[in-house]
Each structure stands twice: as structure tokens, then as C-alpha cells.
Amino acid sequence: MIELENISYTYKDNSPGGNVALDDVSLKVKEGEMWGIIGHTGSGKSTLLEIMSGLLRPNSGRVLFKGEDITEAKSPISALKGKVGLVFQYPEHQLFEESVIKDISFGPKNMGCTEDECIRRAREAMRLVGLGEEFENLSPFEISGGEKRRVAIAGILAMEPEVLILDEPAAGLDPEGRDKLFDMLVKIKGTFCKSIIFVSHSMDDVALYADKVMVMNKGKCITSGGVREVFGERELLLEAGLDVPQVARLIAQLNEKGHSFTDAVLTVEEAFRAIYDKLKG
Amino acid sequence: MLRCENVTFVYKNEEGEGRKVLDNINLNIEKGSFVAILGRNGSGKSTLAKHFNAVLIPDEGKVYVNETPTDDEKKLSDIRKSVGMVFQNPDNQIVATTVCEDVAFGLENLGVPFDEMHKRVDDALRAVGMYEYKNAQPHLLSGGQKQRVAIAGVIAMESECIVFDEPTAMLDPKGRKEVMETIKKLNSEMGITVIIITHFMEEAAKCDRVIVLDKGKIVNDGTPEEVFSKVDEITSRGLDVPQVTRLVNLLKKNGVGIKGGMLRTKECADAIDALLRERQN
Numbered sequence: 001m002i003e004l005e006n007i008s009y010t011y012k013d014n015s016p017g018g019n020v021a022l023d024d025v026s027l028k029v030k031e032g033e034m035w036g037i038i039g040h041t042g043s044g045k046s047t048l049l050e051i052m053s054g055l056l057r058p059n060s061g062r063v064l065f066k067g068e069d070i071t072e073a074k075s076p077i078s079a080l081k082g083k084v085g086l087v088f089q090y091p092e093h094q095l096f097e098e099s100v101i102k103d104i105s106f107g108p109k110n111m112g113c114t115e116d117e118c119i120r121r122a123r124e125a126m127r128l129v130g131l132g133e134e135f136e137n138l139s140p141f142e143i144s145g146g147e148k149r150r151v152a153i154a155g156i157l158a159m160e161p162e163v164l165i166l167d168e169p170a171a172g173l174d175p176e177g178r179d180k181l182f183d184m185l186v187k188i189k190g191t192f193c194k195s196i197i198f199v200s201h202s203m204d205d206v207a208l209y210a211d212k213v214m215v216m217n218k219g220k221c222i223t224s225g226g227v228r229e230v231f232g233e234r235e236l237l238l239e240a241g242l243d244v245p246q247v248a249r250l251i252a253q254l255n256e257k258g259h260s261f262t263d264a265v266l267t268v269e270e271a272f273r274a275i276y277d278k279l280k281g
Numbered sequence: 282m283l284r285c286e287n288v289t290f291v292y293k294n295e296e297g298e299g300r301k302v303l304d305n306i307n308l309n310i311e312k313g314s315f316v317a318i319l320g321r322n323g324s325g326k327s328t329l330a331k332h333f334n335a336v337l338i339p340d341e342g343k344v345y346v347n348e349t350p351t352d353d354e355k356k357l358s359d360i361r362k363s364v365g366m367v368f369q370n371p372d373n374q375i376v377a378t379t380v381c382e383d384v385a386f387g388l389e390n391l392g393v394p395f396d397e398m399h400k401r402v403d404d405a406l407r408a409v410g411m412y413e414y415k416n417a418q419p420h421l422l423s424g425g426q427k428q429r430v431a432i433a434g435v436i437a438m439e440s441e442c443i444v445f446d447e448p449t450a451m452l453d454p455k456g457r458k459e460v461m462e463t464i465k466k467l468n469s470e471m472g473i474t475v476i477i478i479t480h481f482m483e484e485a486a487k488c489d490r491v492i493v494l495d496k497g498k499i500v501n502d503g504t505p506e507e508v509f510s511k512v513d514e515i516t517s518r519g520l521d522v523p524q525v526t527r528l529v530n531l532l533k534k535n536g537v538g539i540k541g542g543m544l545r546t547k548e549c550a551d552a553i554d555a556l557l558r559e560r561q562n
Contacts, residue, residue, distance in 0.1 A: 176519035241455035253550035
């Protein structure tokens, strides 16, 4: 779907040579994949998302969407309109319309869809994020925080992007809201939206919901691949200021005590299975 | 230090319709304690926190800070000096162009003499481990560092109690750890009373006392071990328990003889190690 080839990007500031945000980063996102991007603050994650969605043009390297080089386009963002949707951090701060349905229709309206088509798409997007009809005419300012975030995500989905990119989609949500949001993303990935890429600071969420992980450190991708492989590289993650889920730490400690668990344990259920089998098996 | 007596608070909209956000809260927080407040989004946590330093005054009942009722307007500046607050977004809390000016901001406003101001700023920066960044520009710091500067600003005011409203929600794992370690130190070494609102259960597990709010009422109050051992109830309140607690609960439910309510990776690893060794013999 989306391919990044040797992307570099430098923010121009007063320092000689500027501020290098991305240094030779490559990534290949295939159809059907859910990618989690992790890295400490300032590691280049957000810049990467902005390049992937066409908001920024890289200084060097290419961005390919289904094989087509969009860095060549006059305006990368128009070339990706309706193909790649970007949901910013705390997207609910950007709601502005007087009703939920109007807010969600804004994107398709801007793309030149007819009014009927706008409404159809907005309703479909609301269905995908789990907002009932009763929300249509409410003001986006009189609903709860979790609902607002759903409205904001629906606003992007109404443009029917084939790739959805989200910057910390669960930040500030309570555990239940967080689980619901990720369950919803998993479901969305089976519709017009074929691939999802999200940035997260929660290793637990990435372990639970992503199938591929990319790790950023100081503007470089230091490792990427299947979620189990990546979380197996505990030392590398710690070096990058990150961590592994608590149960993975537990299993590592048990292995240090001389037990032999596989390193591939990422969730509570997997840890339970592994330990239970050894105790009762 | 802090006492709530039958505190009820209602948010009213323009039409005068009210929503009861706090419903008859009774609470006593001892000087020097380290308390976590948990609850789903909208449960009343932040509203309660705003009562602790008279940002909000209860509609019914009273809040006392060191036995001074918060509705005593003549004592307002004393109350605000005793109880400081640190919020979620570090970027919204930084006002000056260098770290030391930022920490000094509150003191300047109070008219603290120059020499004393310098001493207090230096001491506060040392307490949060940011002294070496004294002359740095805040926007060049990481999220965790910015948050520590915000904390230093409150310490410089010599507050006896600091209320943290999701202080780590926007930070990466390293920043989260930095900030939690700083907070823990303020409590154990300087005797500052700490109240922390969080959605991270591993952080709550580090406190001495956990209070759970749901629909504006206190539904649970005890040590982290006591509160988190009620895994099913906590989950039904939209919350979570630390991963190892959930793991131990699963093992118990399946007939493994292990103590419930465990919170820390190490104690859990020790217990499972003992069980595995027992079985091998």
C-alpha cells in the first residue's frame, strides 16, 4: 500500500545543518497490516506520519502509494486525498461544526461529494465508530470526551481512506475507552480501509493490537518487523527509552531464574497459558 | 491535610439543567500520604481534584485544607499556596523562555525577595533533577523534563501537597518513569503529600492508597493490594489492573494456589518461581 524509501527530513532552524528529524528511514506497509510505531518523544514518529500522509515533502527519498511515487507530485497531499487519512493527536480539539453529522461530512464535502453522498458517507463512518443515529444532530461540544474522539475519527473515515494513520489514538482515554477504540480500529481495517498505522507510547497496546512494529530512535528506524520479534529485542528497546509489556518483563525475570519460557509472550493470556502449562502440564 | 465532608458538585448548563458530578464525597487525606485516584473518563476525578485547591467550591458540603474551609475567600491564597497542581500537558504549563525563569514565575508574582527566590528555584530544580538545565530553553526539553520543570515550579512555592492530574498521559515510557520517580521522591524525601490521578494502573500500584471513583461516588478505597485484588469489580468500573495482577487472578481462578492482589513484576516472578520449583521437586 504505502512504501517509504530512504526518507530523510531536516527541520530548518538556527543550528548549522538544521535539526535532523528523519535519517534514511524505509518502511513497507502491505495491505491488511496493522503497524504500531514506537519511539521516545522527539524520535521522529510524528514527522514520519506527516510525510506518509503527504503533509510534508521529504528532503530525499520517495513515498510510494500503490507503486505510484507521490513525492514527484506537485502537491503530495492532494495526490493522497481520499487515499490516506491522518488522525492527529487529541483530534477532538479540531471539531468545529454545529452538529456531529455536519462535522463528519466536512471532509467528503471538501472532496466535492454531492450532499447525498456526504450524508451517506458520514452515516457509514458513524456506524463504523459505533455512534448511533441519536448523535447526528447533537453538538460535538455536548458529548463525552471518548465520543468526541470517535466523531473526529469518523470525520477522517468519511473520506474513505484506504490507509488510516493515527497519532496516539488512545491518549487520555480510560482503559475501557482504550480497548473499545482499538477493537473498533481492528474492525475498520476490514472495510475500505485496508491498512492502519498508529503511533503509541503504550507498549501494552502495541503488543496487543499491532501485528507489525517499527521502532524509531533519534530519527532512525532501529528495528522493525513482527510484533513478537521486535518485543523479543528487549535490550534494544530499553536503549531506545522504551520498554516491553509487564508480562514480558515477568517472563524475562523467570528465565533469569533458570526457567525456559519462550520470549514470545506478550499478553496476559499468553503468559497464563505458558505458566499454567508448566505448572499443570 | 485535606478533608471532604459530604461534598456534592453539580455542573449546570445554560438552561440551568444540572449534572451531578460529585455525589456526597467523604474523604480524609493524611499529611505525607501518597494517594492515587482512579476512575473512568467522566467519573469526577478531575472535578474532585479541582476542589482540593479551591478552583471549584462544592455546591453542598465542605472541603478543608489544613482545617481551613475552601470557601473562605480571605484564605484563598493560603489554600492555593498549600496545595499546588500539575496538569497533563507540559506545554500548556510553561510560560517563560528559560527553565529558571519558568520556575521563578510564581515566586515573582508573590513578591518573594530576589536572593530567596534564587535559592528556592535552585533547590526546586535540584529536587526534580533538572538543575543542570537551569538556563536551558524549555521548548528544547523532552516531555518528561518539561513536566519536571512544571513540578519544580510548584515545589518552589513550598506547597505541602501537590495534586497531579494525569501527569504522564502525554509522555513516552522513559518520560513516564522519570516523572513517577520524581513524584515518589517528593513524597518520601520531602514529605510532600501527593495525590495523583492516573489511567496507568502500574503507577497507581506504586502509591500507598488507591481511591476509585465511579459516577461521582467513592466506590473503593484501600491499599493497592486490596483494591486491585478485586479484578472483576475494577474491570466492571471501566478500569484495569496491572498485567501481573490479572495474570495471578487467572492462575487462581484455574486452581493454582497463589496469593492474589500481587502488583509488582518481581514479587510475581518470585511466587511463580517458587511454584515451578515445588513442582519440579
